[in-house]
Amino acid sequence: MIYLRRIFMVSAALVAIHMQGCGCDDDKKYYPPPQDNSYTVNGTASKGILRNFQVEAYRFNSGILDPTPISSTITSAIGHYSLDIPNTYVNQPLLFRVTPNPTGSIMVCDLSAGCGVGVNFGQDLPITDTSFELETVVPSTSDNSVANITLLTTLAAQLAQEAIQSGATSEDIQVAINEANSSVANRFGLTGDLATMPVIDLTDPAAVRTAMEAGNSNLVQYAALNSAIVQAARLDDNLLSFIGALNAFITYFAEDGVAGNTSDATETSLADILSAAREVLMQVQANDPQAPQGLTALLQSLFVDQQLAESEPADSYSTGTPSSTSGATPIAKVKAMVSDLKNLAISLGDTALSGGGTIGGISEDFAMQLEAAEMASSENAGYLIEAMAIAAAAIDDANRAHSNNSELTAYTSDTDVDVTITTVGETSVFSVDQNIQVEADSGMVTIAVELDATDSLTYGETDSSEMSADGEYEVAGSATSATLVMLVKEGSSISITDLSVVETENSQTAQLTENQSLDALNLNLMIELSQVMAGTVTDPVTLTGTLVASLSDVMIVDTESATTESSTKSLGMVSLKLSGLVRNTSGESASFAVSVSGDGTGVSFVETWTQQGETSTGETTSNFVDMYGSVAFTAELTGNPNVVSMNYSVARTGLEDADNSLTIRYPGKQFRFNMLVADGAPEGNLTITNHDGVIMSLMETTVEGESRLQGTISLNGTQYATVEEDNTVVIRYTDGSFESL
Secondary structure (H helix, E strand, C coil), rough: HHHEEEEEEEEHHHHHHHCCCCCCCCCCCCCCCCCCCCCEEEEEEEECCEEEEEEEEEEECCCCECCCCCCCCCCCCCEEEEEEEEEHHCCCCEEEEEECCCEEEEEEEECCCECCCCCCCCCCCCCCCCCCCCCEEEECCCCCEEECCHHHHHHHHHHHHHHHHCCHHHHHHHHHHHHHHHHHHHHHCCCCCCCCCCCCCCHHHHHHHHHHHCCCHHHHHHHHHHHHHHHHHHHCCCCHHHHHHHHHHHHHHHHHHHHHCCCCCCCHHHHHHHHHHHHHHHHHHHCCCCCCCHHHHHHHHHHHHHHHHHHHHCCCEEECCCCCCCCCHHHHHHHHHHHHHHHHCCCCCCCCCCCCCCCHHCCCCCCCCHHHHHHHHHHHHHHHHEEEEHHHHHHHHHHHHHHHHCCCCCCCCCCCCEEEEEEEEEEEEEEEEEEEEEEEEEEEEEEEEEEEEEEEEEEEECCCCCEEEEEEEEEEEEEECCEEEEEEEEEEEEEEEEEEEEEECCCCCCCCEEEEEEEEEEEEEEEEEEECCCCCCCCCEEEEEEEEEEEEEEEEEEECCCCCCCEEEECCCCEEEEEEEEEECCCCCCEEEEEEEEEECCCCCEEECCCCCCECCCCCCCCCCEEEEEEEEEEEEEEEEEEEEEEEEEEEEECCCCEEEEEEEEECEEEEEEEEEEEEEEEEEEEEEECCCCCEEEEEEEECCCEEEEEEEEEEEEEEEEEEECEEEEEEECCCCCEEE
């Protein structure tokens, strides 16, 4: 019981805080023979959607692909095809190939950068080049089997055909096909069977909305990657045509796979592809005013994955690691998932991973990353940032005062921050070096701040009550508390676009009003955040990287009278991206990336101070800030860098509601945990999807005052096990076997 309950409770806690068998033989699947002389295989061809293309099926003969097709047809207007396959080939490995139709074929352009002169995203691109060719290989087919054809299935088909030797049996060919499809899915961070995964038309807003609203963001991610490969390849070599880029990458991948990043800028890397996938999805958003919120969360997740890919050792090529159960029967895949989850839950130190290392080693290695994530998101880090912000605001006030009086050499802000002003030529430098008090729940926290800012702003001023500014501050400094130190390194900057400040005074009521508006504020800071060695901290963690943040459409209205003060704040879009390296004094290190964005349009935060006390208003259940975030990191185990990665994503869907997902990947294995939060507590099922596409769905219920787990385990829509708890958790499989946990 402890194993599944631990998985459930850890997952539930994560999302709430942040928003083996009986020894029976595996069953063999039996395909009843069709009543006719043939059976039907269906699929969709996409790079994007391929209309009026020819689709042909080919058989393998002793490991050699027979050049004569056994069946052919034409794709429809939505890229769909249906092939009648002779009964002779039921349960046999087959290859399906799509090529241009001599009568004229059309591809719907799914590249945000366009597919050629005059062909933009969503427009038709005639395909006449006979070198255009996509394939998919499947280990076996039966009536109503699905064999989708995409660029990613083509990569797998190339790997499979290279692995198949002359004289190979059908079983040998099936093993090669299963491993090739699993390897490519693993390399691109996808789960399930590439050939059967539904194809989403990214140029159709309704199709994207339907997929996202059904919780199938993985299908949209698949479509984006399928599109992005060619866009990335064309960007790396702008001399390549659309089809030239497609064919070049297929050949390139078949040789060694793809590296996370490369030393040769003309080679396409996984980071390049993830970046292009984000660009494609941003185009999807731009084309649909009703684009689902989940797209932004997917963009955040792709960004942190891109950062991790960029942090991999250069030129480390890989075609991916296949699942050890890629060719197993459905019931065997289900049982293997239970075993893998049990190993993951109890972190067995001697459980070897297919790529090297152990789960226990990974668990210990992740302790540093989890500590870094906690450090970066803690209240203590927030105090440092708040103190820096107070100092920066004082510097900005001093700059305005200095613009009115160039002889000024010192300034004290209304927050009692002293600013020293030095001028060299036409350049002014503003400096703060003092302790700043920051309010905390436990009282006031003292932060030692040193901050220098070089003024590169351009001011406009109509009179003493109106001012505008544009430009940039170059900044450097530090903030130190009893537990953390944050350094802002040389080369960091803060830029301001269209800042306007207007002061008005009502002589009758003696009320002073200051209206501040800001089109955009952008921070580009090179930072280092470190723990202070003290108390229980004996191996301090340091996070070094680049912090890029932005605010847009900021409005602040402050009013002051003899008895009342109030401040109304609103903003539009907010974005923060932090990526870099985590290390400790023991010499361990790991890559780290965080991405957070939000949309506060239409939401106002109001604080009012009177003699009776303080009141505040802000978000409501019907009007709240949309927020999305992802954090990801990789463990760098000795001799096997990046053996495992973790990506946690959250999308705020209500005032206290969120959609949370956690993906854990290591060689040959991947798990995606997903749970909804409503009113600050977990709601509905926890779903866990693994690399083979097996889905475990768990629900915690209350029976006679005690919590119980129950659920199901399924694959491709068919249920193969139930999960029930009554003192112990029992998993019952459809083959009659069971196990107690």
